[in-house]
Amino acid sequence: MKITDKTVEIDGIDKEILRSLMEDARKPILEIARKLGISGAAIHQRLRKLEASGLITGSKFIINPRILGYTTMAFIGIYLDKAMRNPEAVKQLKEIPEVLECHYTTGNWSILIKLLCRDNEHLMTLLNHKIQTIEGVSRTETFISLNQQLDRQISI
Amino acid sequence: MKITDKTVEIDGIDKEILRSLMEDARKPILEIARKLGISGAAIHQRLRKLEASGLITGSKFIINPRILGYTTMAFIGIYLDKAMRNPEAVKQLKEIPEVLECHYTTGNWSILIKLLCRDNEHLMTLLNHKIQTIEGVSRTETFISLNQQLDRQISI
């Protein structure tokens, strides 16, 4: 990742295009073009510009993990006993597929992770056998998400 | 949201389709079809089935907030002084566009939120003027993400 990113100016039409595609990545460009009253070619060119600027980083299908039996989301604050071992600990955390996010944070912990597992038993197994066993991990604090009320990107 | 979701069985071809589209929602179905050696119509039919099952919930363009000047991500644990006021507090949190996630959690806090702001000053303004001022919020604990190492969906 770059150390610095150049910020970019976007106008109202760019915003409309982005809002449409952030909501549904497969919405046809021509449909957006008709809605905005400009040509498909214009949208196409603006999208190329937005991609070149680095603002658009890709697109994803979003799946509902519950349908696969993953119903328990949790946040775990991790205390590491030596700062030197942080990169190695993070490397091992990344290898756990249930770990979805991993942040170095200010505050009490060295690291905060978000993870998604099947149920509480699965969570406990991960904690005992995959996370607590990482060298340098001295202690963890677990917060189970009882109910996620919101999940969105930044508003444009 | 439904109280219960029926879990679903998916085969290896479904997984390949999903993996392709979770990585790039605009990848042409026909391209996936060629890669897997089956017809486009078959993929189309499988996608309809996966949508009907609720496993696919949509698709999104992913944008890089840094390009818009949003560089500071933080987690905030919120103590609420009366459980009765939780729904109203959550409602007000949702109205803050910088709040990306909001979870009821076990543990010390009533609520954990994830938010994205321009810089530390913006974060402080949000805390003082938008979050601490919500009725029922007694105390907050802020953890700034110094570096996000990982951001992904569940692996299929």
Add this chain to the structure above:
DNA sequence: ATTGAAATATGTTCGTA
């Protein structure tokens, strides 16, 4: 930056196996 038109590629439906 935007347009329309042309060329290419994809999405979608349907009858059949």
Add this chain to the structure above:
DNA sequence: TACGAACATATTTCAAT
């Protein structure tokens, strides 16, 4: 489920403004 063919749309490029 999967296929292929037929049809409808969308993407992409380009010369012109």
